[in-house]
Amino acid sequence: MILGDISDIPLGEGRAYAVDDTQIAVFRLRDGSVRALSAVCPHRGGPLADGQIDLKFVVCPLHLNTFDLATGCSTGDLPPLTVYAVRVDDHDQLILEDS
Amino acid sequence: MPQRLVVVGNGMAGARTVEEILARRGDFTITMFGDEPYGNYNRIMLSNLLAGVEDESGIFLNDLGWYADNGITLHHGQRIARIDRFSKHVYTSDGTATPYDKLIIATGSRAHVPPIPGIHRSGRGYHQGVFAFRTLDDTRNMIRYARDHERAVVIGGGLLGLEAARGLQNHLSHVTLVHSAGHLMNAQLSAQAGDILRGSVEKLGIEVVTGARTTEILGKHAVTGVKLADGRTIPCDVVVVAAGIRANSEVAEISGLVVERGIVVDDQMRAQDEPDIYAVGECVQHRGETYGLVAPLWDQARVLADHITGKADAAYHGSRVATKLKVAGVDVAAMGLVAPERDxxxxxxxxxxxxxxxxxxxxRDGRLVGATLVGDIGKVAFLMQAFDRGLALPEERAELMFDLGGPSAEVSPAEMADDEQVCNCNGVTKGTVVSCVQGGCKTVNGVMDKTKAGKGCGTCKGLVAQIVEWAAGGEVEVDPAASWYVPGVPMPKPELMRAIREHRLTSVSSVFAKLTPGGDEDAKSKMGLASLLKMMWGDEYDDERDARFINDRVHANIQRDGTFSVVPQMKGGVTTPAQLRRIAEVAERHQVPMVKLTGGQRIDLLGVPKDKLPQIWADLDMPSGWAYGKSFRTVKTCVGSEFCRFGVGDSTSLGIAIEERYQGIEGPGKLKLAVTGCPRNCAEAYVKDVGVVAIDGGKWEIYVGGAAGAHVRKGDLLVTVDTAEEVIRLTGRFIQYYRENGNWLERTYAFVPRVGIDHLRSLLLDDSEGIADSLDAAISASVAAYKDPWQERSSPVTPGQFRTSLPLTVLS
Structure with missing residues (x-):
């Protein structure tokens, strides 16, 4: 499924997408790769797409809970986020792979 | 089948015990008998009722509906005359019998009325004009009578007498307090403390006579005065007796229970030798003690409820009585010993x-065994804790009485209970911190990350560090990161700034690439670096938007539900009808869920979705108030000399000028300012990052490093100056010094004491290091480069800058 053009996401930031009933936060890392996780923080429902990222982690903007971008695991003791497979195709389209 | 529980007494003790039993889902059919014809009310509040600060509806704890809702049969206005312990029945005065399986006696206490000649009239109760002060009816009658009379004498200078005297002032013009002991509140206070309290009470207009025994109440038909043992008479038409209380234990006594000064109970609150009869509250004597205060009663109610609902190890060991009260408008706290006992x-x-x-x-032996505070009870919380828990005390004993400006009196980690909460924001206990250390995490930051202790308001960080050190038993690993400006770049701020200048690093990504091992980015360091680079490079700063926290990306403060708050600039808290009208229209048009006045004298529109921000800013057409950044926020003002009859300086104009100049300037932490027109401090300038106070003679005082948030601190006086221009210049110089030298997220209340006010004075006023001019130039450059961020509404800086992150419409 095509989520949109990769240029919709500024470098180093995230944007949220709704697919069927799920909300997915897609992040464009500064090394050019993309990651996708469930968009809602399991702690208090914070919007993860508004969080700050580096190459490994995303930090929820509400209470600074941190999750691994690759595995979805919390660095604290919160339940993990769902990881979605995403890639950018040759036409700069952001593709969500079928799960 | 549920057991039949009968409770004799419907006061605070009886009702509270029943509440505790209900909370434990005790399986009982409950019947209560109350002497007074009401539901249950807060007797402590009768003073407030008398003083007119509370009305009757405000003092009821459980109205009659509560009894019905909980299936309790309440017989109010019925007095129990006798208990048959053998057949297990209680009898009312008219002979009605009620059977019980378990009985709780909570008959409380009554006013002690000394046998003074003339206090009673034969066959008619009290002499006309004489009142006890114990029940709602007493209070009502007293108020009604006092209204038409002029002079009152209160007999008894304890807590209740003082409260009565103060309350009566509300109803008649002359109040005299007559106390037989040598000083006021002699049960709780030493003679010296009692005399000081007396001075404060007399200032309120209450006459106080101590060492004075009342020997007669004068007057034939109604009271005309009281006579004292020394022969003096005090004319009056109202007498209130507040000479202590006595346990209501007669019913228990005639029914064969063991009664001394109260009904004698064991550690389970059982009457002596009676497996099914309990007693609780002021009618009780436990280990030789009777209590006349509310806190022990709560303890007793809990133990009784635990025991009666089957908790085997519930036991009451007595209460350490510590009281904190406002007595007749004067703060008083007392705990433990009144006077030393040993050499x-x-x-x-x-x-x-x-x-x-x-x-x-x-x-005694390094532990607090008694404390008395009158007039200033600022340290009472710490003292009560130290008294209650037997904490180790600071070597500097003065710290027990005064805030000496350093960190609050230290509690030794070893002395703290495991379940004591260390971090009140995130609810982390000492036990959690300790087990984290025992689990192998031996750095302070590591523990803070794992447990979230210290990650809320941050005021407990010092305590968390102490606990970690203690728990690690000297094996605490030195945390080099503690001195770093941000966690992801291994350098303290001065070194970091040198490196940034040396390599001309103008973007956050270039700092990571050049200055971190492996060139790794760190999400948690981005915001601090962005702030620093903006301050250092101004226009040359390469503003990578991903380095900003969400608030700074969208110029609004994110709320718990992912919406944002919008606070337009309102300089100095001064607004106009037109501005208010526009805000109202915008709020209405966009159905803003909440409009709230802020503490900084502005208007907050709360609950705005991210994608609506640009439209709301456009409709408001007002500049940003910066209520979201680690930046200069606002200047609070009072109306000063312009309108206030006490004002000695034009605080509004100066506040507006300061805000106009330094609006939105970023710093290591936020900056809240105030200008107040006289030392009455209506704008709270003493507790601001920078606070300006007008004093007589056209001068202005500048205070720095104040705070009134999670941490409360009065600012230090930096300097007194003659003109508003100097205030503006020195404010800017201080802000710039803080920007260049403050650690990330270090507020001025920590920064100023760290640098030291004397050092700050020599740097900023005497220019001891020759940096004043460069500070002034740097802040001026930042001021000149200022742009209102809300102008980004018309041309977003990044794709989807204002696209919502939650909730979303579904992609098809």
Missing amino acids: DDEVVTFAEPRKGVYKSVII
Whole structure:
């Protein structure tokens, strides 16, 4: 499924997408790769797409809970986020792979 | 089948015990008997009722509906005359019998009325004009009678008498307090403390006569005065008796229970030798003690409820009585010993009678065993804790009585209970911190990350560090990161700034690439670096938007539900009808869920979705108020000399000028300012990052490093100047010094004491290091580069800058 053009996401930031009933936060890392996780923080429902990222982690903007971008695991003791497979195709389209 | 529980007494003790039993889902059919014809009310509040600060509806704890809702049969206005312990029945005065399986006696206490001639009239109760002060009816009658009379005498200078005297002033013009002991509140206070309290009470207009025994109440038909043992008479038409209380234990006594000064109970609150009869509250004597205060009663109610609902190890061990009260408008706190008992008891006393302040502590073997505070009870929370838990005390004994400006009196980690909460924001206990250390995490930051302790308001960080050190038993690993400006770049701020300048690093990504091992980015360091680079490079800063926290990306403060708050600029808190009208229209048009006045004298529109921000800013057409950044926020003002009849300086104009100049300037932490027009401090300037106070003679005082948030601190006086221009210039110079030298997220209340006010004065006023001009130039450059961020509404800086992150419409 095509989520949109990769240029919709500024470098180093995230944007949220709704697919069927799920909300997915897609992040464009500064090394050019993309990651996708469930968009809602399991702690208090914070919007993860508004969080700050580096190459490994995303930090929820509400209470600074941190999750691994690759595995979805919390660095604290919160339940993990769902990881979605995403890639950018040759036409700069952001593709969500079928799960 | 549920057991039949009968409760005799419907006061605070009886009702509270029943509440505790209900909370434990005790399986009982409950019947209560109350002497008074009401539901249950807060007797402590009768003073407030008398003083007119509370009305009757405000003092009821459980109205009659509560009894019905909980299936309780309440017989109010019925007095129990006798208990048959053998057949297990209680009898009312008219002979009605009620059977019980378990019985709780909570008959409380009554006013002690000394046998003074003339106090009663034969066959008619009290002499006309004489009142006890114990029940709602007493209080009602007293108020009604006092209205038409002029002079009152209160007999008894304890807590209740003082409250009565103060309350009566509300209803008649002359109040005299007659007390037989040598000083007021002699049960709780030493003579010196009592005399200081007396001074404060007399200032309120209450006449006080101590060492005075009342020998007769005068008057034939109604009261005309009281006569004292020394022969003096005090004319009056109202007498209120507040000479202590006595346990209501007669019913228990005639029914064969063991009664001394109260009904004698064991550690489970059972009457002696009676497996099914309990007693609780002021009618009780436990281990020789009777209590006349509410806190022990709560303890007893809990133990009784635990025991009766089957908790085997519930036991009451007595209460350490510590009281904190407002007595007749004067703050008083007392705990433990009133006076030293042993030769080596250590006593520290401070008295300032002119101000009505008295403080004394009694220390035995390094533990607090008594404390008295009158007039200023600022340290009461710590003292109560130290008294209650037997904490180790600071070596500097004065810290027990005063805030000396350093961190609050230290509690030794070893002395803290495991379940004591260390971080009140995130609810982390000492036990959690300790087990984290025992789990192998031996750095302070590591523990803070794992447990979230210290990650809320941050005021407990010092305590968390102490606990980690203690728990690690000297094996605490030195945390080099503690001195770093941000966690992801291994350098303290001065070194970091040198490196940034040396390599001309103008973007956050270039700092990571050049200055971190492996060139790794760190999400948690981005915001601090962005702030620093903006301050250092101004226009040359390469503003990578991903380095900003969400608030700074969208110029609004994110709320718990992912919406944002919008606070337009309102300089100095001054607004106009037109501005208010526009805000109202915008709020209405966009159905803003909440409109709230902020503490900084502005208007907050709360609950705005991210994608609506640009439209709301456009409709408001007002500049940003910066209520979201680690930046200069606002200047609070009072109306000053322009309107206020006390104002000595034009605080509004100066506040507006300061805000106009320094609006939105970023710093290591936020900056809240105030300008107040006189030392009455209506704008709260003493507790601001920078606070300006007008004083007589056209001068202005500048205070720095104040705070009134999670941490409360009065600012230090930096300097007194003659003109508004100097205030503006020095404010800017201080802000710039803070920007260049403050650690990330270090507020001025920590920064100023760290640098030291004397050092700040020499740097900023005497220019001891020759940096004043460059500070002034740097802040001027930042001011000149200022742009209102809300202008980004018309041309978003990044794709989807204002696209919502939650909730979303579904992609098809």
